[in-house]
Amino acid sequence: MKELAKTYNPKEIEQPIYDRWEEKKYFHAEVDESKKPFTIIMPPPNITGQLHMGHALNNTLQDIVIRQKRMQGYNALWQPGCDHASIATEVKIIETLKKEGIHKEDLGREGFLKRAWEWKEEYGGRIVNQLKKLGSSADWDRERFTMDEGVSNAVLEVFVKMYEKGWIYKGTKIINWCPKCQTSVSDAEVEHRDTAGKFWHINYPIKGEDDFIEIATTRPETMLGDTAVIVHPEDPRYQKYIGKTCILPLVGREMPIIADPYIDLEVGTGAMKVTPAHDPNDFELGKRYGLEEICVFTDDGYINENGGKYQGLSTMECRDRIVEDLEKEGLLVKVIDHEHSVGYHDRCSTIIEPMIKEQWFVKMDELIKPANKAVDEGEVRLIPARMSKLYHNWTDNIRDWCISRQLWWGHRIPAYYCEDCGEMVVSKTAPTECPKCHGTSFHQDEDCLDTWFSSALWPFSTLGWPEQTEDLKYFYPTNLLITGYDIIFFWVIRMIFSGYEQMGDRPFDAVLFTGLVRDDQGRKMSKSLGNGIDPLEVIDQYGADALRFTLATGNSPGNDMRFYMERVESNRNFANKIWNASRFILMNMPEEGIHDFDRALLTDADKWILSKVNRLSKEVTENLDKYEIGVAADKLYEFIWEEFCDWYIEMVKPRLYDETDEGKDSKKAALYTLQKVLITSLKLLHPYMPFVTEEIYTTIREYVEEENPEESIMISKWPEYDPELEFAESEEEIELIKEAVRAIRNGRTEMNVPLGKKSHVFVVSQSEKIRKIFEKGEVFFSVLAKASEVHVQADHEGIKDDAMSVSLAEVTCYVPLEDLIDKDKERERLLAEQKRLEGELKRVDGMLSNPNFVNKAPEAKINAEKEKKEKYSRMMEQVTAQLAKLG
RNA sequence: GGUGGCAUGGCUCAGUCGGUAGAGCACAUCGUUCACAUCGAUGGGGUCGUUGGUUCGAGUCCAACUGUCACCACCA
Numbered sequence: 003m004k005e006l007a008k009t010y011n012p013k014e015i016e017q018p019i020y021d022r023w024e025e026k027k028y029f030h031a032e033v034d035e036s037k038k039p040f041t042i043i044m045p046p047p048n049i050t051g052q053l054h055m056g057h058a059l060n061n062t063l064q065d066i067v068i069r070q071k072r073m074q075g076y077n078a079l080w081q082p083g084c085d086h087a088s089i090a091t092e093v094k095i096i097e098t099l100k101k102e103g104i105h106k107e108d109l110g111r112e113g114f115l116k117r118a119w120e121w122k123e124e125y126g127g128r129i130v131n132q133l134k135k136l137g138s139s140a141d142w143d144r145e146r147f148t149m150d151e152g153v154s155n156a157v158l159e160v161f162v163k164m165y166e167k168g169w170i171y172k173g174t175k176i177i178n179w180c181p182k183c184q185t186s187v188s189d190a191e192v193e194h195r196d197t198a199g200k201f202w203h204i205n206y207p208i209k210g211e212d213d214f215i216e217i218a219t220t221r222p223e224t225m226l227g228d229t230a231v232i233v234h235p236e237d238p239r240y241q242k243y244i245g246k247t248c249i250l251p252l253v254g255r256e257m258p259i260i261a262d263p264y265i266d267l268e269v270g271t272g273a274m275k276v277t278p279a280h281d282p283n284d285f286e287l288g289k290r291y292g293l294e295e296i297c298v299f300t301d302d303g304y305i306n307e308n309g310g311k312y313q314g315l316s317t318m319e320c321r322d323r324i325v326e327d328l329e330k331e332g333l334l335v336k337v338i339d340h341e342h343s344v345g346y347h348d349r350c351s352t353i354i355e356p357m358i359k360e361q362w363f364v365k366m367d368e369l370i371k372p373a374n375k376a377v378d379e380g381e382v383r384l385i386p387a388r389m390s391k392l393y394h395n396w397t398d399n400i401r402d403w404c405i406s407r408q409l410w411w412g413h414r415i416p417a418y419y420c421e422d423c424g425e426m427v428v429s430k431t432a433p434t435e436c437p438k439c440h441g442t443s444f445h446q447d448e449d450c451l452d453t454w455f456s457s458a459l460w461p462f463s464t465l466g467w468p469e470q471t472e473d474l475k476y477f478y479p480t481n482l483l484i485t486g487y488d489i490i491f492f493w494v495i496r497m498i499f500s501g502y503e504q505m506g507d508r509p510f511d512a513v514l515f516t517g518l519v520r521d522d523q524g525r526k527m528s529k530s531l532g533n534g535i536d537p538l539e540v541i542d543q544y545g546a547d548a549l550r551f552t553l554a555t556g557n558s559p560g561n562d563m564r565f566y567m568e569r570v571e572s573n574r575n576f577a578n579k580i581w582n583a584s585r586f587i588l589m590n591m592p593e594e595g596i597h598d599f600d601r602a603l604l605t606d607a608d609k610w611i612l613s614k615v616n617r618l619s620k621e622v623t624e625n626l627d628k629y630e631i632g633v634a635a636d637k638l639y640e641f642i643w644e645e646f647c648d649w650y651i652e653m654v655k656p657r658l659y660d661e662t663d664e665g666k667d668s669k670k671a672a673l674y675t676l677q678k679v680l681i682t683s684l685k686l687l688h689p690y691m692p693f694v695t696e697e698i699y700t701t702i703r704e705y706v707e708e709e710n711p712e713e714s715i716m717i718s719k720w721p722e723y724d725p726e727l728e729f730a731e732s733e734e735e736i737e738l739i740k741e742a743v744r745a746i747r748n749g750r751t752e753m754n755v756p757l758g759k760k761s762h763v764f765v766v767s768q769s770e771k772i773r774k775i776f777e778k779g780e781v782f783f784s785v786l787a788k789a790s791e792v793h794v795q796a797d798h799e800g801i802k803d804d805a806m807s808v809s810l811a812e813v814t815c816y817v818p819l820e821d822l823i824d825k826d827k828e829r830e831r832l833l834a835e836q837k838r839l840e841g842e843l844k845r846v847d848g849m850l851s852n853p854n855f856v857n858k859a860p861e862a863k864i865n866a867e868k869e870k871k872e873k874y875s876r877m878m879e880q881v882t883a884q885l886a887k888l889g
Numbered sequence: 890g891g892u893g894g895c896a897u898g899g900c901u902c903a904g905u906c907g908g909u910a911g912a913g914c915a916c917a918u919c920g921u922u923c924a925c926a927u928c929g930a931u932g933g934g935g936u937c938g939u940u941g942g943u944u945c946g947a948g949u950c951c952a953a954c955u956g957u958c959a960c961c962a963c964c965a
Contacts, residue, residue: 009925194961194962201965217965218965232965268964270965275965276965282963285963342965343962343964388893395891395892395961399961399962491960518959555903566900566913566914568901569901574927575928579925582928585924585925586924625905630905632902636903639912639913652929747930747931748932750931752932756919757919757920842909846909855945857945863908863946867908
């Protein structure tokens, strides 16, 4: 006889099971036209990454969906891979080099890249192994990397295509510059934070007059690059200055005073200095009025040669010096505290400096149109639906995407410049001859592409695009993407427009958004706070199944969740519960197992639980089809623990221990039902708790009734609703018995009857049908309700007046407690029940006597209320009668 | 400044089509020979943020307000 270990120990079972799955290639998907594909594209974790709770959450959800689909018979592909994470990795490698005293320039581009690849080989696989610990059934044979040859080829293809179409262009514009990373970054990478600052009010002298115009600035150091002052055309205060010239203090530059309605009369002094080279708005104004653009900063954040005597100072030092100097000259009017929004680089928290530079851009206005339409028309469904508002928030205000980065680790821009004439050629491979001067030597553009440029192509580049592969034809468009709402701008939108542009079709049917995993105090888990919980430690302590179940429940899509260890623990207990229930079933299983069972032998209790698990299969399937992962999990938990373990297994025990001949069939039916319900539950639960369900399944499979059960639960058939297993009548009957049992237990506890004390139970009903139900259910009724003997009867023969009584609609149970009865207490209890029923009746009567309700409510609802009225009235009668008997 | 989420028992959260509010944890009482104390039985605890509206009927739909957390934004 096969056995399960006495205690559930996730640590012992998980690794061997995972190894076996991998060995058997269960995760692998191949094109198979006889099956329908179901594809999930994994958000590629950064190679620099360590598994954190966010990964654990979205990979758990992906695995749940893909496992279920696989069991349902889909050709399920979960396409994994890693992202080169251009800037994140480059920063990390620079740090490592720094410890060795090496600067990136010392190595040169080639040397640096060699180091980067070495680093990737060493650490790149780490997160994949961590994902495996979680139980992820991704097709690792298909693992891709964003800098693989294939994916890189897709990147070049897109770049060249889009360039030729005119949608990628090189231009000189004001961009976000990180002085620390020394690269441009996109709008999406700038994090705006409210920062305490000051307003410096400065007098700019009017040329040739003994007068000043007062401007206010939050950044005095930028005045070195000022080239104009602007006022509102209708501002009465400044009418006299319009068209005149003022002198830039400390510098002496003459600047026009221009009128433009852009100015807000309320802000600052109503007069604004214009610094076209260092402010996006000023840049626009500068273009409009043809102002000179004077860049005063170096790339690493110091004042350059245009800053005159301030050259070489850092921006902050410069600010202090300028304020000091202005004060000396009597031009500083006042300083006011002022909170304003400052842009920081999301990677390194350095203040972003707007700079004018030549960069590569993606033109967005046309590209975004099909992507917008797709979401509006539901061709790409966002879950929850409100995310489409967030989506449009971005797409409606989109600006061209700056895609060039002054980095080395990434896809180098395929633009080549002729050494002789400077002509630029954009091409997948280095040109051999200049189309203009026929020169033959070229140098490639130094810049790399934004890391998200390659991520945007992920849904098709991983499937072989631009080659028209079988994989691509079969698996694209993919079915689902599961990711955090925090990267909707970085990634989701860009995948959608890239899908339409390159493939002419959506990249996926739906996007399921997860929220953030926070700590138990609701704080974001972060390295700096040190409040992060390592998923691997949780797995080590409680098992991957417990962690997965915790992450799959207790929240709804798109909402943040708090992570509590207590929840993991209770879910570990849930796994333990299933383990022990299975152990119990296995202990009672005959050596030869259960085969060729005749369903005619089933009792009502068996039919009840079979009917319930059958409907559970239906509901769980429906919920999962709608990606209602948490709802389905709650139903499974409730069913397995309450209905199956606490009720059915307890009900069935007397039958299992019955060794008499007449009990044989009943025992067999019980065993059949136990294994059937267990197997069905295990299968339904498998996507959530793959390890424990597999361990139990493989142990028990040879005893099950099913013919040729699969060798692993993960490739077994998903339970389907079976109309033949719908037993409405049995369900009603058992639910009635449960209700009676609960009422008796409740009464006994309230009367302080010790649990060990058994007692006679009289079940009285006028209805023959109901008496039959209780007669049939006598065996387990006696166990559950602690009855020494059960008497089912139509009259009150043998029942003393002072017996404890509990009334349901058509049945009353009497428990004679003899010396244990406390008459006053029983009276009190009955009076309380009477009061409760009074309330119920009042409510029902209120509804039924309201003509509006009776006329307008649906008939089914009215009937339900009428039935309730009937039921409560009967209960009331019986409680009242019993009170009279008590005296 | 704009937009959005959230507000439900002590805590954390569910709540699908509008039809008398659910779970887990915590708490209280009782219980351990026979799957499980990582357990079982029973119980207490909620005017569903406020105010209006729609409706026979609102936690659920609408509006406003309050609190809170996000996101977006070029106001010097």
